[in-house]
Amino acid sequence: MSDFELDSHTPKGSLETRWTQHKFDLKIVNPANRKKYNVIIVGTGLAGAAAAASLGEMGYNVKTFCFQDSPRRAHSIAAQGGINAAKNYQNDGDSVWRLFYDTIKGGDYRARESNVFRLAELSTSIIDQAVAQGVPFAREYSGYLANRSFGGAQVSRTFYARGQTGQQLLIGAYQAMSKQIDEGTITHHSRCEMQDLIKINGKAKGIVSRDLVTGKLESHMADVVVLCTGGYGNVFYLSTNAKGCNASAAWRAHKQGALFANPSFTQIHPTCIPQAGELQSKLTLMSESLRNDGRIWAPKNKEDCDKNPEEIAEQDRDYFLERMYPAFGNLVPRDIASRAVKLICDEGRGVGHAIEGKKLGVYLDFANAIKVHGLDAISEKYGNLFDMYTHIAAEDPYTTPMRIYPAVHYTMGGLWVDYNLMTSIDGLFAGGEANFSDHGANRLGASALMQGLADGYFVLPSTVSNYLAQQKPLDITKTYPEEEQALQRCSDRIKQLMNAPNPQKTPDEFHRKLGKIIWNACGMAREKSVLESAIADIKTLREQFWQQVKITGSDETLNQTLERAGRIADFFELAELMCIDALTREESCGCHAREEHITDDGEAQRHDDEFSYVAAWQYSGNLSVPVLYKEELDFEFVRPTTRNYR
Amino acid sequence: MIYKLHIWRQESANSKGDFEQHEIDVSEDTSFLEMLDALNEQLIENDKEAIAFDFDCREGICGSCNLVINGTPHGKHRGTTTCQQYMRDYADEAELWIEPWRATAFPIIKDLIVDRTPFEKIIQAGGYIEIRTGSAGEANTIPVAKEVSDAAFDSATCIGCAACVAACPNASATLFVAAKVTHLSTLPQGQIDKKRAEKLLEAMDEQGFGGCSNYRECERVCPKEISVSTITTMNKLLYQG
Numbered sequence: 001m002s003d004f005e006l007d008s009h010t011p012k013g014s015l016e017t018r019w020t021q022h023k024f025d026l027k028i029v030n031p032a033n034r035k036k037y038n039v040i041i042v043g044t045g046l047a048g049a050a051a052a053a054s055l056g057e058m059g060y061n062v063k064t065f066c067f068q069d070s071p072r073r074a075h076s077i078a079a080q081g082g083i084n085a086a087k088n089y090q091n092d093g094d095s096v097w098r099l100f101y102d103t104i105k106g107g108d109y110r111a112r113e114s115n116v117f118r119l120a121e122l123s124t125s126i127i128d129q130a131v132a133q134g135v136p137f138a139r140e141y142s143g144y145l146a147n148r149s150f151g152g153a154q155v156s157r158t159f160y161a162r163g164q165t166g167q168q169l170l171i172g173a174y175q176a177m178s179k180q181i182d183e184g185t186i187t188h189h190s191r192c193e194m195q196d197l198i199k200i201n202g203k204a205k206g207i208v209s210r211d212l213v214t215g216k217l218e219s220h221m222a223d224v225v226v227l228c229t230g231g232y233g234n235v236f237y238l239s240t241n242a243k244g245c246n247a248s249a250a251w252r253a254h255k256q257g258a259l260f261a262n263p264s265f266t267q268i269h270p271t272c273i274p275q276a277g278e279l280q281s282k283l284t285l286m287s288e289s290l291r292n293d294g295r296i297w298a299p300k301n302k303e304d305c306d307k308n309p310e311e312i313a314e315q316d317r318d319y320f321l322e323r324m325y326p327a328f329g330n331l332v333p334r335d336i337a338s339r340a341v342k343l344i345c346d347e348g349r350g351v352g353h354a355i356e357g358k359k360l361g362v363y364l365d366f367a368n369a370i371k372v373h374g375l376d377a378i379s380e381k382y383g384n385l386f387d388m389y390t391h392i393a394a395e396d397p398y399t400t401p402m403r404i405y406p407a408v409h410y411t412m413g414g415l416w417v418d419y420n421l422m423t424s425i426d427g428l429f430a431g432g433e434a435n436f437s438d439h440g441a442n443r444l445g446a447s448a449l450m451q452g453l454a455d456g457y458f459v460l461p462s463t464v465s466n467y468l469a470q471q472k473p474l475d476i477t478k479t480y481p482e483e484e485q486a487l488q489r490c491s492d493r494i495k496q497l498m499n500a501p502n503p504q505k506t507p508d509e510f511h512r513k514l515g516k517i518i519w520n521a522c523g524m525a526r527e528k529s530v531l532e533s534a535i536a537d538i539k540t541l542r543e544q545f546w547q548q549v550k551i552t553g554s555d556e557t558l559n560q561t562l563e564r565a566g567r568i569a570d571f572f573e574l575a576e577l578m579c580i581d582a583l584t585r586e587e588s589c590g591c592h593a594r595e596e597h598i599t600d601d602g603e604a605q606r607h608d609d610e611f612s613y614v615a616a617w618q619y620s621g622n623l624s625v626p627v628l629y630k631e632e633l634d635f636e637f638v639r640p641t642t643r644n645y646r
Numbered sequence: 647m648i649y650k651l652h653i654w655r656q657e658s659a660n661s662k663g664d665f666e667q668h669e670i671d672v673s674e675d676t677s678f679l680e681m682l683d684a685l686n687e688q689l690i691e692n693d694k695e696a697i698a699f700d701f702d703c704r705e706g707i708c709g710s711c712n713l714v715i716n717g718t719p720h721g722k723h724r725g726t727t728t729c730q731q732y733m734r735d736y737a738d739e740a741e742l743w744i745e746p747w748r749a750t751a752f753p754i755i756k757d758l759i760v761d762r763t764p765f766e767k768i769i770q771a772g773g774y775i776e777i778r779t780g781s782a783g784e785a786n787t788i789p790v791a792k793e794v795s796d797a798a799f800d801s802a803t804c805i806g807c808a809a810c811v812a813a814c815p816n817a818s819a820t821l822f823v824a825a826k827v828t829h830l831s832t833l834p835q836g837q838i839d840k841k842r843a844e845k846l847l848e849a850m851d852e853q854g855f856g857g858c859s860n861y862r863e864c865e866r867v868c869p870k871e872i873s874v875s876t877i878t879t880m881n882k883l884l885y886q887g
Contacts, residue, residue, distance in 0.1 A: 054779040054780075069761075069763075070762065070765070073702055077707050078708065089786065125782075127785045128783065131788075132775065132781075133782075134829065134833050134835050136795050136799035136802050137795070139792045143792065164707070164803060168802060175773060178770045178773065179774045181770050182771065213755055242703040279676050279683070279684055281677070281683055506687050506691065509687070552693060553695040557756070558698055559695075561695075
């Protein structure tokens, strides 16, 4: 691998004018010439669908791909709580600067100032766009848009559509995309998964896809490739991600030279429904907006943990977040809440089902909120979440407190991108959760939808155009030798998966084992020795996987076992990089705590002098020896301080 | 709990399918799809091909999962999707018949998976509000009465799973169309396009769905409990022109 200059191409000057000036500096393509350019977009969730619709409207030839049977099923749809925007409709002192500041602080000073400011700046246009598309956000009786407050913020800037904000925003983007499909500017491929990236002379010029129905491998060539393929939370096996969410597209790009940034920055969400048994296939998140009205507690005494919550007297309840963080109480950021819940359960004060001998759960109680605001008000706000909980846990949260436990929810790490959202491969862009930008070491609630849509509607259309303006359109009627080679690579890999020498175990069996290793070593709290043994375990298990994975059926027809195996094979490689990254980062920061770097009173210790950088990893040809590039973070406008939510 | 399962297996759209029998022992806290996962693990271990079925989010919102369980789309627990059914809901059943959606417009791809592309074509025919990225005005310029917005939201919750089609004796997609029309055309932003209902219904016909003759089976199985009153709303818009 050649040496590489890591340049974020961040504009200079005053923060407020950077994006405006940058947009003016970007090159544009004459409307008449746009149809000569081909754009490939992989993944059609919020970022992908929004980018496809916008680039289609501009007149480019767009080709989109998703593994689901429709773009409307992308996992953006499951985001519940809301989307932040600095509208200041509540007149409570919000501004672009405040949203910028909260996001930088929430990310524990591990994100780029320029990117985050742009995000805050674009937030208001997203709301305008969504409302015009018919997204039915919650409204006041006056007819104007309603807001609620959310973790990590002291203003009410979150727009929401009951507990289904992600669904409504995705449907908006999906419909905009559908219009472009009808107009012929977008050609869409459902049930089609990217297998590899095709590069010509070092530039991204296409992809290999596998038609999941026929098993057919195909190459698609273009002038630019955009990955909006989501996060890699499913490396943990149990997460709140949809079952199909995977890291394969991003990982294949990584192995072709795209740097992977901050892979160990994963977010553990505090308010998930605890695991109930060994057969469980996924965890379900409940919006953290529940923390606005719910109070989190655990029994003060271990003896009370087996009792029904109703039988535990008020004075025997420990409202531990309110006790530990009186200023923010139940609204502390996700990482702080998650770690506090883990701490309580590690002390043996957890409640609910025991998994491997330990009760993993605490109460989230609405009794007081119902008393103060009335049953109707609480039902109006959280009705669908309560229904969901009732279906899953077979308990009624209106009468008995919910049980919650943290689960992997979001990955801040992802493909390294510059200010233009271009990866380290020329012509390969990444948007949404697939890139690393904007959230630093921890994402604030209601910011994922904001980032996906900012990237998709507003950033990528400008920066992709700028890139295309500097390219001569590729003749896609020709066949290139690089296409043939890529097709061959993909076909070989599938043959290898289908024909393990000693097939014994199902792909899921391997995945469950991998998940346990990575959750224990690279979850909320990390430790040198544990990470080191995890790396050894991952390598051993990975070797076994390629020897023993058992896939029945054929590769020439729909085969979900094969699809899963291919994704798990990539998780095995990514998992090692996550542990290496976590090992290198000798500090506690954002979502993760290093046991060696905790203060005496249990608080996370960040080390800005040594670790104020983005860790961008390059594949070296040997998975165990990746090359680290450091992008130093420069804080010109916000001075990093120790987060204090007490 | 031990169940005798009869599961529809079919190699491809053009081959003949049939029920295959299996037996499984699972706990009542297992979800319905996790029960099928467990069965698939056993099948693979016994060198057999896993049963193909659609799923993704497993929290009732993506609309991927789609099984007919003992004759009812999405199973017996009302107001929710297949993935949110738990085996405790089937404690008093000994046998379970598991089938795909059945409708001419939805050819079977494999086993329990059908092709729902026709729903895409319906949305593409006009199931959107035209607004070019970047051209929207300030969001609070147009107030929308809360009850109008709430009603739009109620129909916007459709997840496009197509249980309504599977339950309808005519295999009609009228509820799906009406939900989209009600969502968009009752909001001030969506009132510009007066032909939305017509366009969507025409696409529905072209895609091979039947018409509505008021069986109301659709609303009974809708996991989001979308009401047939949306059809009334649509008809009103249709005749107002």
